[in-house]
Amino acid sequence: MAEVKLVIRVYFVDDSFKTLAVNSNISAKDLAMNVVAEKIELQQKETFALFYYKNGECRCLDDDEQPCKLMVHETVGSDADFQKYIGEKMEWEKLKKEWEKDSKIVFKRRVFLKHKAIPREQDKFLHYSYIQAVADVRDGTYPCSQSAAIELAGLQMQVTFGDHNKKVHVAGFLKDKIGRFIPAPLLQSNRKLDDWEKDIFNEHARITGIKKEDAMLHYLNHVRNWSFYGSTFWSVQTVNKDTANLPDQVVLAVNSNGIQLLKLGTKEPILTQRYADIYSWAYKRNAFAFVSGVLSKQKFQFATPHGKDIARTLQAYVEILLEERKKDGRIN
Incomplete structure (x- = not known):
């Protein structure tokens, strides 16, 4: 029996998307590495x-998770009959419409x-590194000062519109677009649109x-200097706050340096x-913990529903960093 194909959308962080016909049982890893990456001609995947x-x-999907099944189970329920949706095109289209009200699969x-x-x-x-940096700055994932935001907005204007044109880039030009260029937390201040526009246009x-690709690189090089660039963040509750000497709640970040x-x-x-x-580190359903120290060890314990995701993100970094060391000849 021929494998059933289902049509799904895979989004990117700028809300663009690709519509793809995929095998109903395709894994997340196969979809990401062998379908999406090939579709967008991304070699460094x-x-x-x-x-x-x-x-x-x-949350990041497990390599062996099946996105089509995820769509059914998250929309209808874990006991839903998957075969019902892969066998009837109309049923699948109805399910997709319901799924897309509040859910999506994102490649990033x-x-x-x-x-x-x-x-x-x-x-x-x-390109894909740049649009992700823009998204993380814009939504406040990366805290950003006003001066840095203006500098980055100028670079983003150059990428988006090319050279500054004083006949086009006039007062009111960013009225309906300012949220695309200035971080959401900064827009909550009482600063007027005219002031934002004036500073952004001057920087632009x-x-x-500057060529588009160079403006992208300047943008990325700016945010790459931030200590938390590339981090994945989780808000967690400290369990052993006294022995760990930590506040009740902290943000736990994982990046190429380790845990922050x-x-x-x-x-x-x-x-x-x-x-x-x-x-070492470990997780269970509602907890994550790690032990640090070489001579004297200290344990840090947190209550969080994201323990598995934290552990898997750490493992992903370790595997890639080890692979990098092998390529560099630092380990056999």
Whole structure:
């Protein structure tokens, strides 16, 4: 019997998407690496993965998860008859319409190696890294000062519109677009649109002549200097706050350096544990813990429903960093 094909949408962080006909039992890894990456002609695909978004929350899909089954079970229920939807086109279309009200599958970077520069000639990798950085700045995932936001907005204007044109880029030009260029938290201030536009246009005019790809690189190089660039963040509850000397709630970040514990809201660093200093980690349904220290070990325990995702993200970084060391000849 021929494998049934289902039509699904896979989104990117800028809300663009590809419509794909895929095998009903395709795995998340196969869909990401062998379908989406090929469709968008992305060669440097190892650091990308598929994420499940629902109502502003997201998690990375396990390699062996089946996105089509996920769509059915999350929309109808875990006891739904999957065969009903793969056998009837109308049923699948109805389910997709319901699914898309609050859910989507997103293809984006999962792992960021801060020590590795992004080559200009890798245009696809550059593009998808850039749009993800813009999204993380825009929604406040990366805290950003007003001056940095204006500098980044100028670069984004150059990427989006080309050189500054004083006949086109006039007062009111960004009226319906300002949220695409300035981080949401900064827009909550009482600063007027005219003031934002004036500063952004001045910055945009200052960099006239910069090519689109170079503007993308400048943008990425700016945010790559931030300590939390490329981090995945989870708000967690500290269980052993007295022995760990931590606040009740912290933001736990995982990146290419290791684990960072940050202040809730501001994301100011409290503690950084590099991979070389992390002895072990473990998770269960509503908890995550790690042990650090070489000579004297200390345990950090947190209550969180995201323990599995934290552990899997750590493992993804370790595997890629080890692979990098093998390529460099630092380990056999």
